[in-house]
Amino acid sequence: MSDEATLSRRSKLRFYGWGYVDEALSAEEADRVRGSAQRLARGAPVEVPVPQINDFELPPPRVAVPAALAPMMSATPYDRLVHSLGKSFADIVRMFLRAIPRPPDWVAFPKSEDDVAAILEWASGANVAVIPFGGGSSVCGGVEPAVGDGYAAVVSLDLQYLWKVLEIDRISRAARIQAGALGPELEGQLKPHGLTLRHFPQSLQLSTLGGWIATRSGGHYASLYTHIDDFVESTRTVTPSGILETRRLPGSGAGPSPDRMMIGSEGILGVITEAWMRLQDRPRYQASASISFPTMANAVAAVRALSQSGLFPTNCRLLDPAEARNNHVGDGSRAILVLGFESADHPLDAWMRRALELVADHRGAYDTDAVARSLAPDNRTAEHRQGAAGQWRNAFIRMPYYRDLLVALGIITDTFETAITWDRFETLYEGVRERTQGAIREICGDDVTVSCRFTHIYPDGPAPYFSYSALGTSTGDLSTSLAKWRQIKAATNEIVVALGGTVTHHHAVGRDHRSGYELQSSPLFRHALAAAKAALDPAGILNPGVLIDPRGAS
Numbered sequence: 445m446s447d448e449a450t451l452s453r454r455s456k457l458r459f460y461g462w463g464y465v466d467e468a469l470s471a472e473e474a475d476r477v478r479g480s481a482q483r484l485a486r487g488a489p490v491e492v493p494v495p496q497i498n499d500f501e502l503p504p505p506r507v508a509v510p511a512a513l514a515p516m517m518s519a520t521p522y523d524r525l526v527h528s529l530g531k532s533f534a535d536i537v538r539m540f541l542r543a544i545p546r547p548p549d550w551v552a553f554p555k556s557e558d559d560v561a562a563i564l565e566w567a568s569g570a571n572v573a574v575i576p577f578g579g580g581s582s583v584c585g586g587v588e589p590a591v592g593d594g595y596a597a598v599v600s601l602d603l604q605y606l607w608k609v610l611e612i613d614r615i616s617r618a619a620r621i622q623a624g625a626l627g628p629e630l631e632g633q634l635k636p637h638g639l640t641l642r643h644f645p646q647s648l649q650l651s652t653l654g655g656w657i658a659t660r661s662g663g664h665y666a667s668l669y670t671h672i673d674d675f676v677e678s679t680r681t682v683t684p685s686g687i688l689e690t691r692r693l694p695g696s697g698a699g700p701s702p703d704r705m706m707i708g709s710e711g712i713l714g715v716i717t718e719a720w721m722r723l724q725d726r727p728r729y730q731a732s733a734s735i736s737f738p739t740m741a742n743a744v745a746a747v748r749a750l751s752q753s754g755l756f757p758t759n760c761r762l763l764d765p766a767e768a769r770n771n772h773v774g775d776g777s778r779a780i781l782v783l784g785f786e787s788a789d790h791p792l793d794a795w796m797r798r799a800l801e802l803v804a805d806h807r808g809a810y811d812t813d814a815v816a817r818s819l820a821p822d823n824r825t826a827e828h829r830q831g832a833a834g835q836w837r838n839a840f841i842r843m844p845y846y847r848d849l850l851v852a853l854g855i856i857t858d859t860f861e862t863a864i865t866w867d868r869f870e871t872l873y874e875g876v877r878e879r880t881q882g883a884i885r886e887i888c889g890d891d892v893t894v895s896c897r898f899t900h901i902y903p904d905g906p907a908p909y910f911s912y913s914a915l916g917t918s919t920g921d922l923s924t925s926l927a928k929w930r931q932i933k934a935a936t937n938e939i940v941v942a943l944g945g946t947v948t949h950h951h952a953v954g955r956d957h958r959s960g961y962e963l964q965s966s967p968l969f970r971h972a973l974a975a976a977k978a979a980l981d982p983a984g985i986l987n988p989g990v991l992i993d994p995r996g997a998s
């Protein structure tokens with residue numbers, strides 16, 4: 445145990461926001477962000493300075509840890525702050541407010557599965573809540589120690605020392621990977637073998653395999669392999685009641701799937717320590733096109749046709765006109781579809797040709813020369829990084845870096861996502877935009893535009909992802925921003941579910957989506973989940989308050 449030094453091997457992680465301390469916005473990027481804040485605030489808003497560790501006064505840990513566990517436990521302010529919150533708008537704003545009422549008492553850094561089991565055993569006996577922590581990129585309150593008053597203390601259990609690819613089965617094209625590996629760590633170990641998991645959430649840099657499995661995260665494949673679920677072959681989970689390991693099988697009809705029970709369990713059933721994952725060969729062929737449509741209705745009809753064609757595009761991001769304008773890939777008059785195919789095995793000309801016929805049936809227009817260049821053998825991986833596709837991709841990767849500065853400037857900027865069947869999409873799309881814009885107008889007094897893109901598509905419906913920015917405060921009073929955000933969040937949870945969508949397609953439930961989850965899920969199912977939790981976690985110490993009520997009440 446150390447008073448000063450961090451026990452983290454990720455000690456360069458920014459404790460209050462996104463990224464590492466040596467990654468800053470360029471002066472040009474910062475100017476652009478300040479410019480857009482000024483437009484929303486109609487003048488220069490007060491910019492709150494970034495927090496420093498010494499700004500926080502953390503209460504001392506409420507319990508002592510047993511001597512046997514002490515070497516892996518830290519109570520340094522840096523470690524406790526990193527593990528106090530995730531990376532939602534509310535999390536960043538509370539860091540800027542220097543308001544962290546509930547830091548974890550201790551942060552545990554286990555180095556083995558036995559360490560994890562020992563922590564769970566002690567915590568179960570000592571009434572200490574344990575929050576599994578991967579990369580901490582949760583945007584729904586999943587890693588926050590908000591466990592109520594019924595626990596003696598809270599430990600955040602960080603899996604970062606379990607980050608290795610342990611075994612590769614080249615014949616079945618699968619690997620056994622430890623749950624604490626961040627996206628780049630995992631891909632870096634697979635690359636020399638010519639393999640990839642190819643699960644690329646926007647948060648890839650700062651999220652882990654275990655976090656992806658625990659939250660059913662969504663990667664960059666727009667169709668077919670949309671969620672991490674599709675890549676999981678088997679899992680190994682340490683629970684307070686013992687180790688739950690599933691068999692490696694390509695498929696099985698033997699009863700309800702135990703993997704499916706752990707996938708999406710958000711840390712309430714156990715700590716996932718490793719998984720066998722299905723891998724891909726690295727793609728050799730890539731083709732992309734940017735297609736524009738005169739109306740959103742045309743674009744939606746085209747995407748529906750694509751989703752039902754069996755072509756299964758890798759990328760099928762439809763940006764509505766407002767989203768296209770916000771991402772600088774259009775003037776806001778047309779919807780833009782960023783379409784892409786990739787393969788490790790075969791050229792993609794036939795796929796792209798048929799896809800372009802389908803979009804042309806719905807008034808889609810595209811640059812034939814650019815498509816031809818993207819298909820050219822010597823340009824297989826370059827063209828798709830240019831044009832609207834490339835511009836959109838760059839904006840997508842930089843967005844989390846811009847958000848910290850926007851928060852400091854009093855701007856509320858957030859997203860919410862859902863999924864809906866095609867027959868109800870139009871009602872949901874119009875309804876969400878109208879009602880959310882109305883709610884934001886009432887709460888913030890601003891006329892804001894809610895924009896939409898599709899992140900994933902299925903034959904029976906899309907996963908729409910909505911974004912908005914509004915003025916929280918121009919005076920630097922960030923508690924006003926936070927209060928307004930909370931009102932907007934409650935409204936969007938309710939609106940999306942009322943219009944038939946799910947409260948989340950891939951961001952998970954955590955604590956912030958509980959109100960929507962309770963509206964959409966059956967009480968009987970929540971009761972069954974509570975019973976499973978009682979069997980695996982009899983003392984109810986694992987991530988209390990996520991998904992269902994602490995101690996099992998549904």
Ligand SMILES: Cc1cc2nc3c(=O)[nH]c(=O)nc-3n(C[C@H](O)[C@H](O)[C@H](O)COP(=O)(O)OP(=O)(O)OC[C@H]3O[C@@H](n4cnc5c(N)ncnc54)[C@H](O)[C@@H]3O)c2cc1C
Nearest residue numbers: 578579580581582586645646647652654655661662711716
């Ligand atoms: C800028 C940004 C972009 C994002 N983009 C995407 C995206 O494209 N797709 C997407 O799906 N999500 C996205 N997210 C949300 C987030 O990255 C995902 O939910 C991700 O899967 C969380 O992984 P993590 O390792 O950071 O988990 P954490 O945030 O550490 O934890 C998330 C939840 O999983 C539990 N958990 C973590 N590890 C384990 C484990 N080993 N065993 C048991 N439970 C565990 C935690 O207790 C918590 O409930 C984004 C977030 C941000 C901030």
